[in-house]
Structures are given as structure tokens and as C-alpha cells.
Amino acid sequence: MSLAVVGVSHHTAPVEVRERMVFGPSEAANALVTLRQEAEVEEAVLLSTCNRTEVYLFPNRDDRPIRSWETLLQRKAGQLDRRLSDYLFERRGDRVIRHLFQVSAGLDSMVTGEAEIQGQVRDAYERATTLPVDPPMAGPVLNRLFQMALSVGGQVRSETAIGEGRASVASVAVELARKIFGSLGGKRVVILGAGQTGELIVQALSREGVKGVMVVNRTYERAVELARQVHGHAMEMDRLAEALRSADIVLSSTAAPHPVLTRPVFEDAFPRGIHRPLLVIDIALPRDVAPDLGDESEVFLYNVDDLRKIVDEQVQLREGSVPEADRIIRAQSDEFRAWYASLEVVPVIRRMRGRANEVRHAELERLLRGMDHLTEGDRVRVEEFSRRLVNKLLHDPTVRLRKGMDRGGGADLVDAVRFLYGLEEGELPPLDGDG
Amino acid sequence: MTHLLPLLFYIAAFILWVRCLIGGSRGRGPLVAGILTAMGVVAHGAALLRFWLHYGELPLVGFGAALSSLAFVGALALTVMLPFREMSRVAIALLPFIIVVQAVAVLLGVEPTPLVLDFEGAGFVLHVSLAFLGYQGLALAFAAGVLYLIQHHELKEKRLGRFFHFIPPLATLDRLARIGIWAGFACLTLALAFGWAWTVENRGSLEMGDPKVVWAVLSWFVFLGVLGARFGGGRNDYRGALAAVIGFGVVICTYLVLRLTVGGEGLFL
Numbered sequence: 001m002s003l004a005v006v007g008v009s010h011h012t013a014p015v016e017v018r019e020r021m022v023f024g025p026s027e028a029a030n031a032l033v034t035l036r037q038e039a040e041v042e043e044a045v046l047l048s049t050c051n052r053t054e055v056y057l058f059p060n061r062d063d064r065p066i067r068s069w070e071t072l073l074q075r076k077a078g079q080l081d082r083r084l085s086d087y088l089f090e091r092r093g094d095r096v097i098r099h100l101f102q103v104s105a106g107l108d109s110m111v112t113g114e115a116e117i118q119g120q121v122r123d124a125y126e127r128a129t130t131l132p133v134d135p136p137m138a139g140p141v142l143n144r145l146f147q148m149a150l151s152v153g154g155q156v157r158s159e160t161a162i163g164e165g166r167a168s169v170a171s172v173a174v175e176l177a178r179k180i181f182g183s184l185g186g187k188r189v190v191i192l193g194a195g196q197t198g199e200l201i202v203q204a205l206s207r208e209g210v211k212g213v214m215v216v217n218r219t220y221e222r223a224v225e226l227a228r229q230v231h232g233h234a235m236e237m238d239r240l241a242e243a244l245r246s247a248d249i250v251l252s253s254t255a256a257p258h259p260v261l262t263r264p265v266f267e268d269a270f271p272r273g274i275h276r277p278l279l280v281i282d283i284a285l286p287r288d289v290a291p292d293l294g295d296e297s298e299v300f301l302y303n304v305d306d307l308r309k310i311v312d313e314q315v316q317l318r319e320g321s322v323p324e325a326d327r328i329i330r331a332q333s334d335e336f337r338a339w340y341a342s343l344e345v346v347p348v349i350r351r352m353r354g355r356a357n358e359v360r361h362a363e364l365e366r367l368l369r370g371m372d373h374l375t376e377g378d379r380v381r382v383e384e385f386s387r388r389l390v391n392k393l394l395h396d397p398t399v400r401l402r403k404g405m406d407r408g409g410g411a412d413l414v415d416a417v418r419f420l421y422g423l424e425e426g427e428l429p430p431l432d433g434d435g
Numbered sequence: 436m437t438h439l440l441p442l443l444f445y446i447a448a449f450i451l452w453v454r455c456l457i458g459g460s461r462g463r464g465p466l467v468a469g470i471l472t473a474m475g476v477v478a479h480g481a482a483l484l485r486f487w488l489h490y491g492e493l494p495l496v497g498f499g500a501a502l503s504s505l506a507f508v509g510a511l512a513l514t515v516m517l518p519f520r521e522m523s524r525v526a527i528a529l530l531p532f533i534i535v536v537q538a539v540a541v542l543l544g545v546e547p548t549p550l551v552l553d554f555e556g557a558g559f560v561l562h563v564s565l566a567f568l569g570y571q572g573l574a575l576a577f578a579a580g581v582l583y584l585i586q587h588h589e590l591k592e593k594r595l596g597r598f599f600h601f602i603p604p605l606a607t608l609d610r611l612a613r614i615g616i617w618a619g620f621a622c623l624t625l626a627l628a629f630g631w632a633w634t635v636e637n638r639g640s641l642e643m644g645d646p647k648v649v650w651a652v653l654s655w656f657v658f659l660g661v662l663g664a665r666f667g668g669g670r671n672d673y674r675g676a677l678a679a680v681i682g683f684g685v686v687i688c689t690y691l692v693l694r695l696t697v698g699g700e701g702l703f704l
Contacts, residue, residue, distance in 0.1 A: 164600065172595075175595070176590070178604060179586065179590065179599065179604045179605070180590065180604060180605050180606070181604060181605075181606050182521075182603075182604040182605075182606035182607045183606075275671040275672075275674075276672065277605060277606075277672070294591075297673050298671075298672075298673060300590050300591065302593065306593045309593070310593065310595050313595065314595065
């Protein structure tokens with residue numbers, strides 16, 4: 001098979017195996033060079049993320065590149081509890097195109113529609129393009145395939161709901177904050193308690209530019225510890241009302257058996273009521289925030305069930321878009337195949353015309369050999385006639401062949417021309433061929 | 436006919452915005468809707484320019500002409516917001532107002548009044564133009580206010596559906612409403628001052644029973660009320676949004692009541 005992808009993914013290998021096969025940027029570059037040296041691989045792109053490590057190969061002559069890649073993977077992973085082949089997946093020919101397009105669009109991700117994979121595909125492609133080897137690792141075929149994959153990823157995300165909404169509690173919290181405050185730059189966050197999910201949410205909010213994180217905890221030392229991690233300030237629990245007064249976002253995740261943010265605490269913080277939006281995210285069980293605070297017009301209170309329900313709805317919305325995304329991927333896969341087939345048409349036309357001219361020259365020579373009485377001018381006219389005749393006879397087939405390729409006639413049309421004109425095999429290996 | 440073309444552009448843009456809302460604002464829908472709005476503004480500007488060149492007077496006098504100019508000011512303000520992705524979505528609430536005003540203008544005919552009038556001079560032009568800007572400022576605050584209330588409701592109900600994703604953040608809507616109210620208030624105040632000065636200079640005195648005057652003064656008090664609701668007793672964004680929606684409703688209802696009961700010369704009101 002000419003086009004192939006081989007590797008491990010979250011579908012085929014558990015995290016303990018995948019984590020042993022992750023290639024950093026320089027390791028990936030070295031691996032590509034090794035493939036070129038050991039198996040004379042013409043084109044290869046290595047994609048390695050926490051959920052997949054896979055190499056795209058073209059052309060895969062005699063499976064040598066695949067064997068070489070498997071050796072590399074085995075060397076990287078070391079001793080495994082099972083054979084390497086038990087964890088590997090392999091796709092060939094057309095299925096590679098579809099696979100890469102699905103990966104780039106986030107359809108093959110652990111969380112359907114996740115956006116990070118698009119950037120990881122781009123990095124892998126750019127690494128192969130910029131590697132200082134000659135010819136480049138991303139040659140004409142993989143170059144085109146990856147460019148189309150990135151474009152398909154963008155198209156699927158912009159034309160379907162696959163990337164819409166948020167699929168984790170932390171990202172939903174950020175989305176809610178954005179829809180209330182717009183930009184989160186300069187917003188102030190109060191963290192109540194020091195749970196791990198709370199930490200993840202604070203990290204996500206920090207990436208959006210929130211400033212002034214205040215950590216309020218029953219144990220002051222723990223508050224200081226967390227404050228150091230999130231570049232915030234620690235406060236004791238009895239200063240909660242003071243912290244609330246300047247807060248835009250409150251994130252609560254204490255292990256307290258009763259509500260911590262109660263109506264009296266709230267009224268102490270806002271004796272004249274609250275007149276600006278306050279987002280309160282309560283991910284503690286039992287809940288930390290008195291539910292009646294959500295009745296305040298400017299308080300947007302979300303507990304862990306609310307967030308979980310939102311996440312579920314978002315995931316459902318994304319999965320509902322898979323058929324639409326598949327339709328785009330199918331259409332783009334066809335387009336890639338048509339492009340690949342069109343590469344074959346140029347040498348076929350060249351050979352077809354060359355063959356016709358060979359016949360013309362031979363026949364012309366035979367004709368003129370027995371016509372010595374012709375003047376030089378007559379000979380030129382006869383030769384011109386033969387040239388025009390051949391051109392006219394080949395004009396329509398050439399035009400129709402190009403049109404046929406544009407309409408997706410593909411390899412069958414090229415094969416038919418080869419058969420009719422008795423031409424030898426093409427220069428390019430077929431996508432599904434043996435290279 | 437020339438004033439129908441912008442109306443068609445505005446309607447097409449509005450339909451596209453609604454499609455973006457229903458189907459998720461993906462792909463090029465918002466961009467195309469923005470381009471249609473901008474094309475409508477260009478066609479509208481050309482139609483008003485043609486009116487000016489053809490009749491030798493600005494399209495400020497005559498009911499249809501005045502309404503078309505009012506719609507144009509609103510569409511122009513909307514076009515300024517188009518480059519800003521989130522702000523541009525206020526079009527879904529502002530375009531219906533622009534469409535209704537322009538549709539009435541087209542139905543009535545955008546022509547100069549046959550009456551021989553003395554409405555001229557820089558003071559008069561400033562008075563009418565600033566008044567249009569003032570009313571469009573209130574319309575903008577209304578549009579932003581409506582979206583604010585819907586988004587607020589979605590957030591309180593914990594529904595992250597189509598409205599939630601389509602409508603801009605509360606802070607963006609509040610900023611737009613504030614711009615609309617302050618700019619509108621300033622423009623209407625100046626418009627009233629210019630109108631008073633022009634009337635005193637040309638007519639000797641201001642007739643307080645004139646429906647135009649009643650409406651304009653009432654509108655000015657509505658602005659004051661909206662500003663009071665927004666900033667009185669500490670800033671309150673939700674109250675501000677609600678007040679802008681109610682205020683706009685009051686201005687429109689007052690207009691309709693005055694138009695249907697008292698009537699006027701049919702020049703502006």
C-alpha cells in the first residue's frame with residue numbers, strides 16, 4: 001500500500017502504554033530522519049500527542065517504512081506487558097485520508113470536537129516541512145494531505161457545532177464568566193477552599209487573564225500554599241465578607257459539612273444589596289453556598305449539578321454534529337483523491353503525445369524517402385500537415401481527459417487511456433497500490 | 436423605488452442574522468449579514484443623496500423623507516459596530532426597528548412635502564439631525580437592553596442554548612446601552628436647544644402644545660429616567676437594561692398615541 005498510517009491511539013492503547021510512546025518535538029524530528037535513513041522513506045509526518053502517536057508514510061514501498069517505524073516505537077516504549085502489535089492500529093490507502101481528516105476535525109479525539117488537536121496536527125506538519133533534509137519529509141503528497149486536513153478541521157469547526165460549547169467543568173466555568181464579564185482581564189476571583197477541581201478552574205481562568213486571586217480557607221497554611229501556586233493572596237476565613245466585596249467570581253470547593261457562604265455573610269459583604277454581576281461557582285458537596293443567594297438578580301449561582309448538566313448538554317450537541325462533519329470529510333476525501341489522480345494525468349498526456357509524434361515522424365520519414373522530386377517548400381508543407389493532423393486528432397482526447405479528471409473520473413480514466421494508447425505504467429504509485 | 440433597495444438589504448440581513456441565531460452563528464453567516472447591512476447603508480445613502488440632488492433640499496422635511504433619514508442614521512450606527520464581532524450581533528434587535536421605520540417611509544413615499552415651508556438654515560438641519568441621532572441612541576440602548584435581558588435570563592435559568600451562544604456578554608451589551616443612552620441624551624439635549632433657538636428666531640415663540648414639542652420634551656425626560664434608573668442608588672446594569680427597554684417603549688407608544696389622537700402637520704410627526 002502506498003499511503004499508510006501506523007501508530008497507537010486512545011482507541012488501541014491505555015494511557016500507561018501511550019505515555020511511553022510520546023515523542024517530544026526533537027525526538028519526533030530525529031525519528032523522521034531515522035526513517036529516512038533506515039527505510040529510505042520519501043515522505044513522512046509524525047503526530048505525537050498524549051492521545052496518539054502515529055506516523056503517516058508515503059509511499060510505503062514493500063512495508064519497509066512500517067517495519068522501520070515499529071522498530072522505532074518498540075525502542076521508545078521499551079519492554080511492554082504485551083506485544084507492540086497488540087496496541088498498534090494501521091490504515092492504508094483511502095482510509096488514511098479519512099483518518100487524518102477525522103483526527104484534525106476532532107472526531108477521533110477522546111472528547112469529541114476538542115480544538116487542541118488541530119494545532120497539534122499543524123505542529124507535526126510544520127515539523128516535517130521544516131526539517132533540514134532533502135527532499136523535504138513532507139513532500140507533494142503529504143504536504144497536500146496535511147494542508148487539506150487543516151482546512152477540513154477548520155471547515156468542520158466553523159460549519160458544524162462540533163466545537164461549540166464546553167466539554168469540561170473548568171471550560172464551562174470560563175465560558176460562563178466570559179458571557180457575564182466579556183473580557184476576564186483584571187477580574188478578581190475568590191477561592192473558597194482548596195479542592196483539585198477548584199484549582200483546575202482557577203488555572204483556566206488565569207489563562208483568560210483574571211487578576212487578583214484571593215484564597216480563603218479554614219486552614220490558613222493551606223490557603224497560603226494554594227495562593228502561592230495560583231499567584232494569589234491568602235486570607236483567613238473570618239475575612240470572607242471583605243474578600244467578597246471586591247470579587248467578580250467566587251469559586252467554592254471546601255469540605256465543610258454546612259454552607260460557608262450564607263445569607264448573613266453575603267449581607268455583611270453587601271449590606272445595600274449587590275448591583276453588579278457576581279458569578280458564584282459552587283463545586284463542593286455538600287454545597288458551600290446557600291441556594292437562596294441565587295435569587296439575587298445579579299448573582300449567577302451554579303452548583304456542581306448545574307455544571308455537570310451543562311457539560312452533558314454540550315457533549316450531546318457536539319455528537320449530534322458528527323454526521324454533518326462526516327459529510328464534509330467525505331467530500332474533502334473525494335477532492336484529495338481527485339487531486340491525486342490529476343497528478344497522473346500530466347505524464348499520461350505527455351506520453352500519449354510523445355507516442356503520436358513518434359508514429360508521425362516514422363511515417364513522415366517513410367513517405368518522404370520515396371518522394372525526392374518534392375521541393376523543400378513542399379516537404380515543409382507536408383510536415384506541417386502531419387503535425388496539424390496529429391494535434392487535431394489529440395486535441396479532443398486531451399481536453400476530455402483533463403475535464404474527466406476534474407469531474408473526478410480518477411484512476412479509471414487514466415488506466416483506460418494507458419490501455420488504449422498502449423502506454424506503460426505511471427510514475428506515481430497509486431494510493432492503494434503496493435508502492 | 437431607490438428607497439426600497441436598502442429596505443430589501445436590511446430585511447435580507449435580518450433574515451440571515453435570525454438564521455445565525457437558530458442554526459448557530461457558524462460559517463460566514465455573520466459576515467454575509469454584515470456585508471448586506473453595509474450594502475443597505477450604501478444604497479440608502481445613495482438614495483438620500485439622490486433625493487438631495489434631485490429636489491435641492493435635505494431629506495429632513497416630509498414624513499417619508501424624515502423617516503428614511505431616521506432609519507439611515509440607525510443603519511449607519513449599526514455599520515460602525517459591524518467590525519466588532521460581538522457588538523455586531525445587536526443587529527438582530529436593532530434591524531427590526533430600522534426595517535419598520537424604512538418600510539413606513541417607503542409606503543408613504545419619500546418625497547418632499549408640497550407645502551411651502553420655511554424650514555431651512557443650519558440651526559434647523561442641526562436640530563433635526565441631532566434629534567435623529569438622539570432617537571437612534573435610545574433605539575440602540577433598547578436593542579442592547581433587550582439582548583441583555585434575554586442573556587441575563589439564560590444565565591439565571593442555566594440554559595446554554597442558542598441564545599446564550601449567540602448573544603454577546605452582559606458587559607458588552609451594558610457598554611453598548613451606556614453609549615446609546617449617553618450619546619442619545621447629549622444629542623437630544625442639543626437638538627432641543629437648537630430647535631428652541633431656531634423656533635424663537637424664526638417664529639417668535641415656541642408653541643408648547645405642538646405634538647412634536649410634547650413628544651421631544653417627553654423623550655428627553657425618558658432619557659433622564661433611564662439614566663436615573665441606571666445610575667441612581669448605585670450603578671445597576673440590569674435595572675439600566677430594563678429601563679432602556681421600557682423607556683423606548685414609552686417613546687414609541689407616546690408617538691403613536693399623539694399621532695393617532697392629536698395628529699400634526701405630517702411633516703415630522
